[in-house]
Amino acid sequence: MLKSLKMLTAMFALVAITFASTAVYAADSKKPIRIPVHNWSSQVVMAYVIGGIFESIGNNVEYVPADSQAVYESIRQGDVDISHEVWESAFGSSFDAARDAGGLLDWGDHDARTLEDMGYPNWVADLCPGLPDWTALKNPDCAANFVTPDSGGKGRWLEGPQTWHQDLMPQRLEALGLDDLWMVKFAGGADALWAELDAAKKENRGTIIFNWTPNFTDGAGFTFIDFPPFYDGCRPEDGGDGACGSPDGYLKKAVNENFPNTHPDAAAIFKNMSFTTGHIGAMAALVDVDGMTHEDAAAAWLADNESVWKAF
Ligand code: TMO
Numbered sequence: 001m002l003k004s005l006k007m008l009t010a011m012f013a014l015v016a017i018t019f020a021s022t023a024v025y026a027a028d029s030k031k032p033i034r035i036p037v038h039n040w041s042s043q044v045v046m047a048y049v050i051g052g053i054f055e056s057i058g059n060n061v062e063y064v065p066a067d068s069q070a071v072y073e074s075i076r077q078g079d080v081d082i083s084h085e086v087w088e089s090a091f092g093s094s095f096d097a098a099r100d101a102g103g104l105l106d107w108g109d110h111d112a113r114t115l116e117d118m119g120y121p122n123w124v125a126d127l128c129p130g131l132p133d134w135t136a137l138k139n140p141d142c143a144a145n146f147v148t149p150d151s152g153g154k155g156r157w158l159e160g161p162q163t164w165h166q167d168l169m170p171q172r173l174e175a176l177g178l179d180d181l182w183m184v185k186f187a188g189g190a191d192a193l194w195a196e197l198d199a200a201k202k203e204n205r206g207t208i209i210f211n212w213t214p215n216f217t218d219g220a221g222f223t224f225i226d227f228p229p230f231y232d233g234c235r236p237e238d239g240g241d242g243a244c245g246s247p248d249g250y251l252k253k254a255v256n257e258n259f260p261n262t263h264p265d266a267a268a269i270f271k272n273m274s275f276t277t278g279h280i281g282a283m284a285a286l287v288d289v290d291g292m293t294h295e296d297a298a299a300a301w302l303a304d305n306e307s308v309w310k311a312f
Helices: 002-026 041-056 071-077 088-101 122-127 134-138 140-144 168-175 190-203 264-272 277-288 294-304 306-310
Strands: 033-037 061-065 082-087 104-109 115-121 155-159 182-186 208-213 222-224 251-256
Touching: 033 041, 033 071, 033 082, 041 061, 041 082, 041 264, 041 277, 041 294, 071 082, 071 088, 071 104, 071 251, 082 088, 088 104, 088 115, 088 251, 104 264, 115 122, 115 190, 122 222, 134 140, 140 155, 155 168, 155 190, 168 182, 190 208, 208 222, 251 264, 277 294, 294 306
Parallel strands: 033 061, 155 182, 155 208
Antiparallel strands: 082 251, 104 251, 115 208, 115 222
16 A cells, blocks of 8 residues: 555656656747748748747747858758758759758658749740740740840840759750750849849740749749659769759758757747648749738738648
């Protein structure tokens, strides 16, 4: 009897200690969660969306402007806590390198699948019979419709900033035997891509630009070119000749390995977080179509989608 009473007391004590330590463990550090900010709209809006969600559970956040390739090394080193838009085509290699070196954890994928590639607004198809098949670009009469004052007499591909893919597109033109007829110009920023779409429409001329989905152009008459299918190893950085398009890619999340310890509640929410193509397209549209600031867009998105993010 006495023995079992003692055992019961001991069990209660154990339960009490377990609860106490759980309570201590479960409290997130007041140290700000450092969220990176890059240079395309959905990423910036989503940074503020996630910051708003973290703040709603009592966390502090800090927004850190970061290079979109170098950020994975920064996360690995512990200078940035999370990445919420790891696009496979553009950043998969940098992500893999940081994960393999240790210190960065794969925190799962969003529901949305991605494509990052060259394409055109639909009215342009008339200027180049055979599109969206890439072999249509071999026709000199097609290329001639995409010459601009800065393109040296060749058809122009307006690629995004070089920090996104380095020389992927110039290498692809060469690998496909298109570099006699086509050249790549790098845009200074994403806004230059959207300005080019507007200008080409006003001037009624052809244009081929880099674009991606999810984006505000989803369902808005934009078509991606069908290149030879992507396969592992086809890119020059992976030892291939580069004669392939971009992958049907993931959109991943990543964290520093200590983040689940320093901020367990926020980390659990971030692990559950999964945005769809529609969510992400809407975040971009609030800025690139409606002209809102990124912060205002995030506030509007959070207000309109409580049932989505409260479920995380
Ligand atoms: C990484 N990006 C969405 C610009 O292709």
